[in-house]
Amino acid sequence: MVTQPARPAPDTSRRSERSRRAIYEAALSLVAETGYPKTTIEGIAARAGVGKQTIYRWWGSKADVLLEAFLDLGEQAAEAAGHTPDPLPDTGDLAADLKAVLRATVDELLDPRFEAPARALTAEGVVNEPLGREFVAKLLEPQLQLYVDRLRSAQRAGQLRPGIDPRIALELFVSPLAQRWLQYTGPISYDYTDTLVDYALYGLAPR
Amino acid sequence: MVTQPARPAPDTSRRSERSRRAIYEAALSLVAETGYPKTTIEGIAARAGVGKQTIYRWWGSKADVLLEAFLDLGEQAAEAAGHTPDPLPDTGDLAADLKAVLRATVDELLDPRFEAPARALTAEGVVNEPLGREFVAKLLEPQLQLYVDRLRSAQRAGQLRPGIDPRIALELFVSPLAQRWLQYTGPISYDYTDTLVDYALYGLAPR
């Protein structure tokens, strides 16, 4: 939890599942429609057909609500897709596997249903450290771990120099994509991510 | 300009320089002290000893004020340091030069006077595309251009493969640092940036 309410924790067992779901949906749709700053707790409560207090009872802030709603969105997607986050593909060809995964990421980043809340939460996290850390821990880091796993496998297969730290290595192609998406520092395309993988694997200096 | 006020543009020649400076200082100090969301236009006006309307006359939003204040901060620093943004060092050793510059960047990112407004503006830009683009165009891109210049020079010197696109290449070491700083995805240190340069220049795959 980002915010630990000091008040006596309400009784979770009596919580209305109906309200919880309605709040998630209201929060996500409002952020998508009007943007994060114009999304208000009152607005979420109204659209969800819920009293304001019901939100304040269970969450500490607008950011908290949205974070949980977004996590829930991911869990629902995972459930639909077979419940466990799939590991990265491992065909033996590291470059090809990375390019494929990054191309999928490009698609996701440009999906409007994903983009609005993801941007909103990232922005909030930049300026609100606890939320930022929670966002990373619950959402980003698990994803990055999949890259770490794939890179380690590549290391065992001799496709990656043994001394390389996979946690840092992955940033060479993930972070540039993230920055372009977040900060509008450049266009995002399959070509671009393919190039990133090539540069990162084979280096910039002449061989 | 991020915001084009529809009303007839006020007369710039009669603008109070005193007020402008006071507003910059108030905005920067308030953001540093209380954070961006708790910084209000009323607060800036009060601390600057200025009427609210004087802010609304010249800027369209809190973000606009802070962006200009931050740009001004940079210009003042540049002026103090001899007026032109220095090109990156070019000792002939590309790796060493990049490591030195990134170490300096690390220092800057951790300087509290810089950090608060930079985070605030970046966060706002993530969620507010016009402002984000202006932030990049006026602040980030000029910095990145220096890397492009240095990398081209390295290309001419045969220290960089000829086919490499410098604008993409620089992201291999700049973006990871940016992401760690922005999203708290990992610690920032000289070691880390040195490693980034090594990985990027010599690649991850066995040579």
Added chain:
Amino acid sequence: MVTQPARPAPDTSRRSERSRRAIYEAALSLVAETGYPKTTIEGIAARAGVGKQTIYRWWGSKADVLLEAFLDLGEQAAEAAGHTPDPLPDTGDLAADLKAVLRATVDELLDPRFEAPARALTAEGVVNEPLGREFVAKLLEPQLQLYVDRLRSAQRAGQLRPGIDPRIALELFVSPLAQRWLQYTGPISYDYTDTLVDYALYGLAPR
């Protein structure tokens, strides 16, 4: 009601009686102390220890607030004095009765607690017809009706010409006093009101 707010009427049953009373008192005291134009809604809210919105929720304007406060003042006085507005005295001597009542009115007009809000509301009503009409209907006309009743009684007793319209007749002594008070067209005294009654009852022309 002077102002019918278009928005959904708030729930009267949950209204805070405490706030309502505090607002009345604040409004009356501020008008008495600083005058009507310098009395602001913000000032009333602050002195009443109330949010501005609580005022805007229940009233449409400063004038509305003051009118209700003033009506309430009258009701409270009436309650203290036995709840029904006393009819005018009827000793059988019309001239004496009218003189006595007008002398009491003179005293009231010069009472500072009454004067400030009464002037303020009258002035507002001169320029704001709906409020003026409501002021008259709720405050002035009930008072004048007492004169009508007394004059009718005098008519039955043969002390007033039968053809006389009491509603007009009463204006002969009431309006001059009102005008002197409102417009500073002349001094106000017992002598003056006594004279008015004499002139009005017995006429200006030689008998």
Added chain:
Amino acid sequence: MVTQPARPAPDTSRRSERSRRAIYEAALSLVAETGYPKTTIEGIAARAGVGKQTIYRWWGSKADVLLEAFLDLGEQAAEAAGHTPDPLPDTGDLAADLKAVLRATVDELLDPRFEAPARALTAEGVVNEPLGREFVAKLLEPQLQLYVDRLRSAQRAGQLRPGIDPRIALELFVSPLAQRWLQYTGPISYDYTDTLVDYALYGLAPR
């Protein structure tokens, strides 16, 4: 003058007659169109094509401007009509003369060009004693003096009891009309004013 500005009196000889007239017209038309409270000094200046300071240089308040504008209106009307305020007609029949004059007053009170500023100034005067007194001294009292003169003439002709004070007597028919107009306490008509004259001259009590 209602307000004596403490600052060094500006040089009257260099005053712009053009601006003065334009300000009068702007003030009167704005009050007629939008009402006194919504009439602002900025609005008057804008419509008059005049700097705000030009108003503040010569007048102390919105009320001052309007009062002078209204006085000027009267002077212009007087000038057009032969320059001296005509005395009341004196045909020898007091009742008829008074009825005629009051009928003319009824017409004037209902003339929209006159009504808006007259109401505005009266209302302001109710709540702003100095302005009220000036309004009376410069506008109302001169008019009432004409009644005094006519009543004295009637006294000499034996049509009015000798002991009657004309200054008070006139109020018996003037004040009721004034109150009905100002406070909406009743309709205004020729019948009504005729009745007032009859009641006042011949009294209410049986003869």
Added chain:
DNA sequence: GGTTAATCGAGACGGTACGTCAGGTCTTAAC
């Protein structure tokens, strides 16, 4: 007729209050 000083139109300035919106707390009635 040229000089000069005050007035002029304009409008930026530091302020105050406006009326609105949302935040977060609290109370009430229904379930």
Added chain:
DNA sequence: GTTAAGACCTGACGTACCGTCTCGATTAACC
């Protein structure tokens, strides 16, 4: 005991005017 509803106090929003001030540019009085 949680819920929907919503009144409450608080405080920021962005706007409108206030009355003061500073600018050139007239413009009228005086030399």
